[in-house]
Amino acid sequence: METQRIIEFPHKNMDKRPRKRPRLTWDMPPPLPPPKVLPAIYCGQEFGNGGIANFSYPNNMFYRGIPCNGSPPWRPDDKDGHYVFAVGENLTPRYRILTKMGEGTFGQVLECFDNEKQEVVAIKIVRSIHKYREAAMIEIDVLQRLARHDVGGARCVQIRNWFDYRNHICIVFEKLGPSLYDFLRKNSYRSFPIDLVRELGRQILESVAFMHDLQLIHTDLKPENILLVSSEYIKVPDYKFLSRSTKDGSYFKNLPKSSAIKLIDFGSTTFEHQDHSYVVSTRHYRAPEVILGLGWNYPCDLWSVGCILVELCSGEALFQTHENLEHLAMMERVLGPLPQHMVLRADRRAEKYFRRGTRLDWPDGATSKESLRAVWKLPRLPNLIMQHVDHSAGDLIDLLQGLLRYDPAERLKAGEALRHPFFTRDHRSLNKKGMIMMF
Numbered sequence: 069m070e071t072q073r074i075i076e077f078p079h080k081n082m083d084k085r086p087r088k089r090p091r092l093t094w095d096m097p098p099p100l101p102p103p104k105v106l107p108a109i110y111c112g113q114e115f116g117n118g119g120i121a122n123f124s125y126p127n128n129m130f131y132r133g134i135p136c137n138g139s140p141p142w143r144p145d146d147k148d149g150h151y152v153f154a155v156g157e158n159l160t161p162r163y164r165i166l167t168k169m170g171e172g173t174f175g176q177v178l179e180c181f182d183n184e185k186q187e188v189v190a191i192k193i194v195r196s197i198h199k200y201r202e203a204a205m206i207e208i209d210v211l212q213r214l215a216r217h218d219v220g221g222a223r224c225v226q227i228r229n230w231f232d233y234r235n236h237i238c239i240v241f242e243k244l245g246p247s248l249y250d251f252l253r254k255n256s257y258r259s260f261p262i263d264l265v266r267e268l269g270r271q272i273l274e275s276v277a278f279m280h281d282l283q284l285i286h287t288d289l290k291p292e293n294i295l296l297v298s299s300e301y302i303k304v305p306d307y308k309f310l311s312r313s314t315k316d317g318s319y320f321k322n323l324p325k326s327s328a329i330k331l332i333d334f335g336s337t338t339f340e341h342q343d344h345s346y347v348v349s350t351r352h353y354r355a356p357e358v359i360l361g362l363g364w365n366y367p368c369d370l371w372s373v374g375c376i377l378v379e380l381c382s383g384e385a386l387f388q389t390h391e392n393l394e395h396l397a398m399m400e401r402v403l404g405p406l407p408q409h410m411v412l413r414a415d416r417r418a419e420k421y422f423r424r425g426t427r428l429d430w431p432d433g434a435t436s437k438e439s440l441r442a443v444w445k446l447p448r449l450p451n452l453i454m455q456h457v458d459h460s461a462g463d464l465i466d467l468l469q470g471l472l473r474y475d476p477a478e479r480l481k482a483g484e485a486l487r488h489p490f491f492t493r494d495h496r497s498l499n500k501k502g503m504i505m506m507f
């Protein structure tokens with residue numbers, strides 16, 4: 069997400085990875101019966117201190133007494149079903165479009181000014197395509213459920229309102245800051261200090277534990293879907309880079325002023341009891357049981373958290389791949405061999421990645437020298453962490469080995485991870501200099 073503040077970062081040479089790592093379209097969950105939607109042009113629910121107010125309008129001439137003549141003329145959507153807009157115009161009479169904040173599989177997110185509440189909000193305008201409209205209604209259902217239980221609204225983004233406008237479901241959210249991915253990217257992929265990683269990790273796990281307690285599985289945890297609450301940042305000397313010139317010539321790195329974060333994007337969230345056989349998660353954060361077609365459940369979120377924590381420490385995605393065999397080979401390189409009992413149960417599509425049904429077909433099955441090199445250059449997990457972390461590396465490695473356990477039944481649960489010494493030990497006293505260092 070671009071924000072006024074961090075748009076000024078010096079960040080040449082930073083687009084090593086694509087800006088957005090989208091789910092593939094076939095990763096969409098199979099159609100579920102959507103929650104009941106009012107079919108009116110304008111319909112929605114507003115969330116506020118006074119509780120939930122239902123409203124629906126037979127036509128869109130008036131909205132809470134405000135004349136609707138402030139809406140722009142109707143224009144056709146673009147070829148992908150995205151709403152076409154101009155910055156500065158009204159979305160509806162209530163919301164004025166300030167800027168575009170992001171785009172995803174489901175639609176666009178616009179920064180808007182809410183004339184009624186006199187505040188800036190983020191509005192997700194969902195593509196006018198049936199399957200995305202249905203998924204958006206499920207996301208609203210999940211958001212409502214989360215809002216009912218998230219006292220203080222500290223864990224997940226808060227929904228303010230939703231409505232159906234010109235065949236686009238629009239979800240109004242509180243406006244948050246940049247995503248962890250955007251922050252890393254605009255900082256030339258410089259890693260976060262370990263104490264900040266600990267604080268971010270703790271909050272991510274608390275949010276995941278909160279969702280799991282509600283029988284909800286996020287299924288798409290990644291740095292893009294974890295937003296800092298504030299856009300403010302500070303500049304600190306980057307000791308790692310002081311000794312050598314960096315490509316962007318900067319000896320400073322930016323750190324968020326506040327570590328508060330919230331989860332977003334509940335478009336792929338599922339209930340524990342639903343069908344769990346289809347492919348979930350964005351590639352880099354996808355658990356082995358998903359790739360092997362073994363079915364998945366809560367533990368797939370914990371695998372993603374493990375990958376995210378490594379990325380926050382190193383600045384780069386752990387498994388940078390777009391292909392299953394290479395992905396499994398990378399896992400084996402970093403974490404050791406896959407357990408036989410999982411390999412033997414691999415489904416028909418995944419069987420082909422193994423020789424005689426037991427051993428990964430690697431390096432023989434590699435498609436290119438680049439692929440071989442990409443796998444070969446990866447270090448073992450402890451070495452990878454020790455390259456980036458000085459104090460508390462041992463605790464972090466042990467935590468990651470629990471989160472990145474191949475067997476989902478053995479993987480740490482969110483609550484167990486929160487009780488790990490990486491979070492509970494007083495690491496300040498372990499700091500070499502004996503100083504209390506937050507960053």
Ligand SMILES: Nc1ncnc2c1ncn2[C@@H]1O[C@H](COP(=O)(O)OP(=O)(O)OP(=O)(O)O)[C@@H](O)[C@H]1O
Binds near residue numbers: 241
């Ligand atoms: N409440 C918010 N405040 C600020 N920015 C936001 C907010 N919600 C979303 N964004 C920005 O918009 C982007 C897209 O949002 P979101 O992930 O919800 O869309 P999506 O279409 O579901 O994406 P995906 O392709 O990952 O499923 C985010 O990565 C983020 O940069």
